[in-house]
Amino acid sequence: MHDCLCVDEIVRLITGELLAARRRKTTVALACCSKSFEEPVLDVLWETQCRLMPLLKTLPGDIWSPGGCESFQRLPTMQEWARLRKYARRMRNLREEDASNRISPQVLSALQFHLLNKPLLPNLKTLALFIRDDYVPLIPYILSPGTTTIKMRAFDNLPDTVLASMITALPTLCPGLQSISLYDMPINPLITAAVSRLLLTTNRNTLQKFWVESPLLEEAREVVYKHPGLRQFQTVINGPTALPTLTLPNLTELHIEYDYGHDWLQGFRGASLGKLASVTISSESDSADTFLRDFESVALTTSISETLLSFTFYTSSAWRPNYRSLLPFTKLKELDLGFSCEFGCSSTIDDDAITDLARATPKLEILHIGNSPCKTPAGITTKGLSALAHYCVHLSELRIHFQVASLAPPDTDDFALYHKWSVLVEDCALTELDVGDIPIPDESTLMVALTLLRIFPRLKHIEYNAEDGWEKVGDAILLSGELAHFSRPRETPQRAVR
Numbered sequence: 001m002h003d004c005l006c007v008d009e010i011v012r013l014i015t016g017e018l019l020a021a022r023r024r025k026t027t028v029a030l031a032c033c034s035k036s037f038e039e040p041v042l043d044v045l046w047e048t049q050c051r052l053m054p055l056l057k058t059l060p061g062d063i064w065s066p067g068g069c070e071s072f073q074r075l076p077t078m079q080e081w082a083r084l085r086k087y088a089r090r091m092r093n094l095r096e097e098d099a100s101n102r103i104s105p106q107v108l109s110a111l112q113f114h115l116l117n118k119p120l121l122p123n124l125k126t127l128a129l130f131i132r133d134d135y136v137p138l139i140p141y142i143l144s145p146g147t148t149t150i151k152m153r154a155f156d157n158l159p160d161t162v163l164a165s166m167i168t169a170l171p172t173l174c175p176g177l178q179s180i181s182l183y184d185m186p187i188n189p190l191i192t193a194a195v196s197r198l199l200l201t202t203n204r205n206t207l208q209k210f211w212v213e214s215p216l217l218e219e220a221r222e223v224v225y226k227h228p229g230l231r232q233f234q235t236v237i238n239g240p241t242a243l244p245t246l247t248l249p250n251l252t253e254l255h256i257e258y259d260y261g262h263d264w265l266q267g268f269r270g271a272s273l274g275k276l277a278s279v280t281i282s283s284e285s286d287s288a289d290t291f292l293r294d295f296e297s298v299a300l301t302t303s304i305s306e307t308l309l310s311f312t313f314y315t316s317s318a319w320r321p322n323y324r325s326l327l328p329f330t331k332l333k334e335l336d337l338g339f340s341c342e343f344g345c346s347s348t349i350d351d352d353a354i355t356d357l358a359r360a361t362p363k364l365e366i367l368h369i370g371n372s373p374c375k376t377p378a379g380i381t382t383k384g385l386s387a388l389a390h391y392c393v394h395l396s397e398l399r400i401h402f403q404v405a406s407l408a409p410p411d412t413d414d415f416a417l418y419h420k421w422s423v424l425v426e427d428c429a430l431t432e433l434d435v436g437d438i439p440i441p442d443e444s445t446l447m448v449a450l451t452l453l454r455i456f457p458r459l460k461h462i463e464y465n466a467e468d469g470w471e472k473v474g475d476a477i478l479l480s481g482e483l484a485h486f487s488r489p490r491e492t493p494q495r496a497v498r
Helices: 008-020 024-033 035-046 078-088 105-115 136-142 160-173 189-201 218-224 263-268 288-299 351-360 382-391 412-424 442-455 468-487
Strands: 093-096 126-131 149-154 179-183 209-212 232-237 253-258 278-283 310-315 334-338 366-369 397-399 432-436 461-464
Touching: 105 136, 126 136, 136 160, 160 189, 189 209, 189 218, 263 288, 278 288, 288 310, 351 382, 382 442, 442 468, 461 468
Parallel strands: 093 126, 126 149, 149 179, 179 209, 209 232, 232 253, 253 278, 278 310, 310 334, 334 366, 366 397, 397 432, 432 461
Antiparallel strands: none
16 A cells, blocks of 8 residues: 555545545445545545434444334444444534434434433534424534534424524533524514524624524624624614614625614614625615615715625515615625516616616626516617626626617617627626516517627526527527537647657
């Protein structure tokens, strides 16, 4: 055996590469071929698991009932439990996120009695879990003092009292928590109090991410909005809520969900947010126009306009914003403005507005305006699309209302204008275009495909909703790409000179 294979780090690297290539049987064979390989290979094999059941299956087959791993027909011996713990101590990451993976109460009870006050996974660092009623009693035994990352999603029928008790116990079970993510939390006073207590009792010297879909009590808000070490933060704001002036110098990502009224925005005025790069705001009832104006007003009192790279705003209310409120954020790479056309087309963007936006944000890579374009012939024309391609050469994804009729054969004068734009946009990076339900006449498919390729020569994929015409456009674009590939001149191999 080569000396380099005696180096533990090299064996682990080889094992990781085999697993990445989905060569699990080869990896197991590697562990079996030499005693010196066994420990590092098993460590890598067991480091990340998507279920707890593979660990339980390390127990002998004769202890399980004939129906499978549903219940024990005899209790494991101490030696058999020791074998299970041999593998359990290697697990660093557990992602039990499938609600159908249920463990029988009998097996859970046996585990609890065996574990008593010692954790099942003593070296666990990350736990991602779909919280179910059958799993709750086992959570204290799965978590360990060394666990730093917790991501949990609540199951619908889980009692609020059980969920609240579990939430408040997390800082005691894991005193060094760095990342907490709790999704689908019920909105009620019991859970709000539990989440607030969780925040107040978690070690502030280690906490970097608090991503919880729940409101906070005033005492918790006073703490979290002045947390110097916090980097990622999500919360829910219900009703009129006053926030303290934000002092979050290391915050990079912020997600706020609110119902109505945005008086809380005043907490941003003069805030210390020197690293904020991503902001996501969502509301079911508030006006986008009013919000964007107020957000611009407070943001300009901070450094956000110099640091913001991604901005997202979702609303289900009528969408009539003034896009000029977005122009100060010149560093944006991703802009996602979500609204619905369910009760009538909400798109009011035109060529002038999109041209101003494209000029102001030349670094855009992803632009989504609206959820899915509707059937109403509205939005920008070929001129607006060309302006996007001209000013935003890094743009790779686009979803926006546009008028297909403007892509049909234009008049001579107009064609000259579009040709002028197309000369300047040959380097545009756009590959993905979402057209939603925008209607397209069957007889226009070829011209639409050619015009889109003239504006976006790297376009590869059209996302559409059950419109046969767009399928033909997509086929034409795909064929054009294949023809371009085969027509590209090939380099003549050069003979080596001796």
